[in-house]
Amino acid sequence: MSGHINVSDVTLKFAGKTAPLTVLDQVSLTLSHGEFVVLLGPSGCGKSTILNLVAGFVPPDSGTISCNDRPVSGPGPSRGMVFQQPxxxxxxxxxxxxxxxxxxxxxxxxxxxxxxxxxxxxxxxxxxxxxxxxxxxGGMKQRVALARxxxxxPDILLMDEPFGALDAQTRIMMQELLRDAWLSTGTTVLFVTHDVEEALFLADRILIMSARPGKIVDEVVLPFGQSRDIETLAQSPGYADIKQRILHLVRTEAKKYINPI
Ligand SMILES: Nc1ncnc2c1ncn2[C@@H]1O[C@H](COP(=O)(O)OP(=O)(O)OP(=O)(O)O)[C@@H](O)[C@H]1O
Ligand SMILES: [Mg+2]
Structure with missing residues (x-):
């Protein structure tokens, strides 16, 4: 099946000042064909690194990454990428x-x-x-990047905070545009954001990452169905509770940078 992603037990270290820095520690995640999955986590936890691994820009130190059941050995046209800057x-x-x-x-x-x-x-x-x-x-440039x-x-689109630099109104329009395009193409999307509301509007499933070394610490499957209205989604049953749970998890992880344990 096209559009399948499998990241299994991936560990990645980068050279640090004194010792190597473990950025990802045995990270595993799977996306099925056509799924929209959002990665949420504190700054520096390794979200972009996961996208770079799936894109084939960097190899893991250990573990395996495959797309459509083939090992990823470098970038390829079946995996598109949209960056924060266009x-x-x-x-x-x-x-x-x-x-x-x-x-x-x-x-x-x-x-x-x-x-x-x-x-x-x-x-x-x-x-x-x-x-x-x-x-x-800025919003128009990001639309060009999306079209490109x-x-x-592609079977898979990797999106690294693509709307992070946009104003609130443009951002909402881009989120709607992205969801419509995703619904009509069936492309598998792995999307990184800091923004919990953005994740709640876009995702089928949200993966929450821990502070560095990054691990997936929780997974939330959203019950809001396919047709979502950005103006009324917040009134959906369960929305407030899910949002609060995710905010709590993300804040708990983010605080570990300030008060490392
Ligand atoms: N090529 C690299 N060489 C050395 N260290 C790197 C490299 N790329 C990333 N890092 C380090 O890996 C860690 C994770 O970086 P990454 O960019 O994946 O985080 P992130 O979760 O995307 O953060 P943000 O939300 O701020 O974009 C950081 O500590 C970063 O300094
Ligand atoms: Mg990043």
Whole structure:
């Protein structure tokens, strides 16, 4: 089945000033095809590192990572990534930014452009194809990044706080856009955020990580179903209790940095 992720007993150390720093300690997680899973945890606990491992940017010291039942040995087009900053090429137009990957992979320019126009329309950027990144707002740039990541039709999308730098209103619009795109594509999404409300709106399942060395300490399966309205979700049965439980867990872990035990 496509879009399956398996991280099993992964440990990763980085060189520290005196001794190696254990960033991830026997982390295991599994995502099924089409699932939307959010990773929540304090700053520095290793969330981005997990995405980088699944993307194939870094290898683990021990443990295994596989996607679609194949070991990950490096980056590949079946796994798209969206970073906190949009990372667009400043010298390319919106259309050329979005089509860059497929063109490099040999997709003819007209075909790539046709697919890109579909995605640009979907993210509300029809008519901006010939704009350059410096002519776009932060939210628009992140829409371009979303279209670019989704264009090659990846099995898996890895998203590292993609809306972290946006204002509250733009952020909500982007969350709605992302959920709609996810519902219509069925792509497996592993999404990192600090924001509990964002996690509650987007996720099927939330994984909560401990302070460094990062481990998955809890898992919350959300009972809110597929169709969610961002304005009324907070009135859903169970929402307040789940939010409070998650906030408590995340705050408990975050405090360990201030009062290490
Ligand atoms: N390439 C690297 N070399 C050395 N140390 C690294 C490297 N990448 C990450 N680290 C360290 O690993 C730890 C986890 O980093 P990571 O970026 O995964 O955290 P995070 O949970 O994403 O934090 P944030 O929420 O602030 O983005 C940090 O202590 C960081 O300094
Ligand atoms: Mg990070």
């Amino acid at each position: 990372t667009l090429f400043p010298w390319l137009t919106v259309l050329d930014n979005v089509t860059f990957g497929p063109r490099m992979a040999g997709v003819p320019r007209p075909e790539a452009a046709r697919m890109a126009r579909e995605w640009l329309e979907r993210v509300g950027l029809a008519g901006f194809e010939q704009h350059f990144p410096w002519q776009l707002s 990541a989704w264009l090659p039709n």
